[in-house]
Amino acid sequence: MSGWRLLLTRPEDESAALSVVLAEVGIFSSSLPLLEIEPIPASDTMRRVIGALESYCAIIVISKPAARIAVQLLQRYGQQTDGLKWFSVGAATAQILDSHGLDVGFPAQGDDSEALLELAALRQAVAGSDPRVLIMRGEGGRELLAERLRALGASVDYLELYRRGLPDYAPTALPERIDAERLNGLVVSSGQGFEHLHQLAGADWPRLARLPLFVPSPRVAELARAAGAQTVVDCRGASAAALLTALREHPEPVS
Known part of the structure; x- marks a missing residue:
């Protein structure tokens, strides 16, 4: 069983498919879609x-x-x-x-x-x-x-x-989800997905910015670092395979 407990932020159907792939290798994930199409x-x-x-x-x-x-x-x-x-x-x-x-x-x-x-x-x-x-x-x-x-x-x-668009969530939905499910990593699939994450984090962003953040490209990595994210992992792609490779290469968090 992996030590990763990830927040997925893709649209609901994509997060559901990614969650299945992660579960197959023992990774827990929780979905909070931050893009509404x-x-x-x-x-x-x-x-x-x-x-x-x-x-x-x-x-x-x-x-x-x-x-x-x-x-x-x-x-x-x-x-x-x-x-x-x-x-x-x-x-x-x-x-x-x-x-x-x-x-x-x-x-x-x-x-x-x-x-x-x-x-x-x-x-x-x-x-x-x-x-x-x-x-x-x-x-x-x-x-x-x-x-x-x-x-x-x-x-x-x-x-x-x-x-x-950003789905209609309560202002505290993001930090409460992370705390309730003891999540230790964040996953975004686009620049706008990160912007919505940053927006929804609100005053809790300085704390959440310490969590490892997995992004699909150097451009999104640059956006995240500019906003203060401390550990940004460029997956070099938005696919499930790219995320799994990045997770294997990045040290798992210590419980």
């Missing part, structure tokens, strides 16, 4: 963009929620996907698209925009004349990917498919 209602704009996918040399899907909603839109509007070049930031997002018959390129190492930008297939896709790229994502978010693609000569459009 609200799909943006389908619109004429969405229909027009989906109907014009063939005009893009690359279609990039940023996240698992974006992938699920994108598949629903393809089915809703009966859009053909033959010959389209799909890309995703990570393997889990690619798996959702692949399960619906889409051929998806993604970086073998890393679950962030930086890793995707190094993918040879994506660079080849935007190397033609007048390349156009579509990015499917949540509302708002980083601009790095679009900026780098524009620097390579591509024009970039967004199709925003959902909003991310």
